[in-house]
Amino acid sequence: ETGVTQTPRHLVMGMTNKKSLKCEQHLGHNAMYWYKQSAKKPLELMFVYNFKEQTENNSVPSRFSPECPNSSHLFLHLHTLQPEDSALYLCASSWGGGDEQFFGPGTRLTVL
Amino acid sequence: SQQGEEDPQALSIQEGENATMNCSYKTSINNLQWYRQNSGRGLVHLILIRSNEREKHSGRLRVTLDTSKKSSSLLITASRAADTASYFCATRTGANNLFFGTGTRLTVIP
Numbered sequence: 001e002t003g004v005t006q007t008p009r010h011l012v013m014g015m016t017n018k019k020s021l022k023c024e025q026h027l028g029h030n031a032m033y034w035y036k037q038s039a040k041k042p043l044e045l046m047f048v049y050n051f052k053e054q055t056e057n058n059s060v061p062s063r064f065s066p067e068c069p070n071s072s073h074l075f076l077h078l079h080t081l082q083p084e085d086s087a088l089y090l091c092a093s094s095w096g097g098g099d100e101q102f103f104g105p106g107t108r109l110t111v112l
Numbered sequence: 113s114q115q116g117e118e119d120p121q122a123l124s125i126q127e128g129e130n131a132t133m134n135c136s137y138k139t140s141i142n143n144l145q146w147y148r149q150n151s152g153r154g155l156v157h158l159i160l161i162r163s164n165e166r167e168k169h170s171g172r173l174r175v176t177l178d179t180s181k182k183s184s185s186l187l188i189t190a191s192r193a194a195d196t197a198s199y200f201c202a203t204r205t206g207a208n209n210l211f212f213g214t215g216t217r218l219t220v221i222p
Binding site for chain 2: 004006033040041042043045048056088090092099100101102103104105106108
């Protein structure tokens with residue numbers, strides 16, 4: 001795997017639950033990203049953080065709440081999700097500038 | 113949309129054959145990247161080609177870029193069973209972010 005870790009790897013939650021996804025990068029990068037990958041759809045960019053500051057929010061519903069306490073850690077807080085939110089959630093990091101991104105293994109989320 | 117579109121959606125070949133995947137995009141780009149994803153895992157960066165480059169090689173990979181046609185191709189030579197994966201192109205415009213396509217699912221039969 002790359003130097004980007006994600007936990008948990010699998011998560012099953014009910015629509016009323018609150019859970020959090022965690023991402024950590026050990027590469028010294030300054031930019032971190034959350035993506036959603038659903039079957040037969042392009043990878044959807046959700047949030048971008050540069051030096052801990054959110055620089056992009058692609059019209060993501062408020063039931064997804066990101067948090068970036070430092071350049072190495074990124075969280076995605078989940079609450080009152082819908083079944084259509086079931087997907088693979090991928091975290092990535094980079095030096096910024098839009099060049100090579102390093103991805104974590106993803107969290108497979110199932111919302112019942 | 114800025115995202116790339118890969119073609120074909122799925123490709124099945126015998127081990128040892130070459131595999132070619134294509135990517136088309138709609139806006140001017142700064143660079144184009146190819147990534148591989150094994151089933152249910154994260155993406156792995158393969159190769160980056162800048163807008164002023166026309167061809168690039170890395171091991172068994174060859175990437176071409178035609179900015180006039182807004183298209184790119186990825187060639188994998190002498191394919192192996194381990195090359196079985198989904199392959200995505202991603203375009204970067206002037207902003208920092210990458211825009212991915214839906215991918216080509218490659219199956220290499222031993």
